Amino acid sequence: MSLSAATTASVMPTEGADRQQAAAVAALLTRHPHAAGGNPTRLLFPDGEQVEVPTQLVDVLRQISAILARGDGLVINALSRELTTTEAAKLLGMSRPTLIRLLDDGAIACHRVGSHRRLFLSDVLAFRGRQMEERRKSYEALMWESDALGFNDDE
Structure with a gap:
């Protein structure tokens, strides 16, 4: 579900390989803090395009991946300012x-x-x-x- 289409999205618990990948992402993001030594975190796409990921988003990805690695689900809810x-x-x-x-x-x-x-x-x-x-x-x-x-x- 896209957050642009709705204000709430649910992510169900994962098992097997998805859970292991989530654990690997959580570990990687924990070991390599955003912008450590001036090197920003970048997201690389298969076609070679890349984009710098803001610190706040890196922190959210770390938290989400840790939750999914535990096998728990989560709900993402958009809040207005x-x-x-x-x-x-x-x-x-x-x-x-x-x-x-x-x-x-x-x-x-x-x-x-x-x-x-x-x-x-x-x-x-x-x-x-x-x-x-x-x-x-x-x-x-x-x-x-x-x-x-x-x-x-x-x-």
């Missing part, structure tokens, strides 16, 4: 009313298009990153406190 409150809430894994409260509190930037609120994808992803970092720090603090109090998983 600008999201509705419903789309942003879904991306953040929260209810729309919770998102609206965050917007009202100024925790996430938004703007209005007519009477509707819109959020830039970059702002939503930055908020998600801050949330994940806060959770990681809280978890680490909890683990340190647990160790200080002498709690042990082995007992």
Whole structure:
């Protein structure tokens, strides 16, 4: 399925040779980071035509090939640069009313298009990153406190 024809594409799990090829691609892309030493990654076609692959696309190919190598499927979903409150809430894994409260509190930037609120994808992803970092720090603090109090998983 082409992403230009739809906003979502599914890739089903692969087996056998396809899975081995995906593993080889993942390993190769991991061993050779994009533009290492100033040499960009290039895609070479059988007719000799070649094109430079952007860093972001190399990273996506690395992730996709690793997923397929494990035998898992994946769904690729196109996101606009600008999201509705419903789309942003879904991306953040929260209810729309919770998102609206965050917007009202100024925790996430938004703007209005007519009477509707819109959020830039970059702002939503930055908020998600801050949330994940806060959770990681809280978890680490909890683990340190647990160790200080002498709690042990082995007992």
